[in-house]
Amino acid sequence: MRRILLVLIVLPLLYAASYLPLSALGGYRFDQSGRLRYPTGLSISDLKMWHPLWAWYQPGFVDVRGATVTRSNLPGLIYAPLIRLDRRWRHPTRILIAPRTPEPET
Numbered sequence: 001m002r003r004i005l006l007v008l009i010v011l012p013l014l015y016a017a018s019y020l021p022l023s024a025l026g027g028y029r030f031d032q033s034g035r036l037r038y039p040t041g042l043s044i045s046d047l048k049m050w051h052p053l054w055a056w057y058q059p060g061f062v063d064v065r066g067a068t069v070t071r072s073n074l075p076g077l078i079y080a081p082l083i084r085l086d087r088r089w090r091h092p093t094r095i096l097i098a099p100r101t102p103e104p105e106t
Helices: 002-024 074-078 080-089
Strands: 027-037 043-051 057-062 068-072
Touching: 002 080, 043 080, 057 074, 057 080, 068 074, 074 080
Parallel strands: 027 057
Antiparallel strands: 027 043, 057 068
């Protein structure tokens, strides 16, 4: 029982501690939401999104077919829960270009 309790406490602490240097050395970069596209279908960089060092994680990307997908690399998937918390509280995503919404017909 003591070993299980130790594992349940130590592993999450090691997981969070291993993320701290990646977070400290990360930075903002331009990304695409997929909601704005050129006529050729390429998406426009309309977000300034924060990424930790070596990790890339972007949920909610709209691909060219209109499906919402997650784009990431392996470290981004491993640290996805911590990246989401980090973006919510410390490094919010900045929307650079808001998509136009059609005006209602009168």
